[in-house]
Amino acid sequence: MRLLLVEDDSMIGAAAQEGLRREGHVVDWVRDGREAALAIANGVYDLVLLDLGLPRRDGLSLLRELRAKGNEVPVLVITARDAVADRIAGLDAGADDYLVKPFDLDELSARVRAVLRRRSGRGKSVIRVGELEIDTAARHVKWKRREVALSAREYALLEALADRPGAFHTRAQLEERLYGWDEEIASNAVEVHIHALRRKLDAGLIRNVRGMGYTLAGES
Secondary structure (H helix, E strand, C coil): CEEEEEEEHHHHHHHHHHHHHHCCCCCECCCCHHHHHHHCCCCCCEEEEECCCCCCCCCCHHHHHHHHHHCCCCEEEECCCCCCHHHHHHCCCCCEEEECCCCCCHHHHHHHHHHHHHCCCCCCCCEEECCCEEECCCEEEEEEEEEEEEECCHHHHHHHHCCCCCCCECCCHHHHCCCCCCCCCCCCCHHHHHHHHHHHHCCCCCCEEECEEEEEECCC
């Protein structure tokens, strides 16, 4: 999944970015509220991790504006404001969850997974499409009950397709899910990963329709 981290503390931001990247997420990091507003306007993020006490623009006002404009991107507030009134204000402003600093990186990862599950309408961490099974908590993949080892990019691509089985994803959309601002993208990167997935899982699992993109068929 592609996440936007909005955090002005360099130590917390670096640790959170690294921890979430180890979980397989693509994480773009901005350090103030105005940069966050510009980044969110691109509309490519699956979730925003939002500090409240930000330079140039307060995170709470940004969150309220997003919801007022009908932007439903999931938001996990991460802040040092631990008073009950602050938590209520954040949740009432439209946050999907609220995590107080300092926090454990494992808990942060678990809350990210929980918010993403709720927004996708799943109550469990396991996605099943035909004979494909993806455990998003453990990051394990099974095909026809056989566990399959995937690289981080292969897993991220498969999860992106499985999140909306039957829907078509263009190469540009998949690149946005797989690569952050600071990463170079080879012109055939998506095709290389899809070829590897077809080889490891099933040749007919991922279909490509000219002019529409790639879709997860779910059947062999």
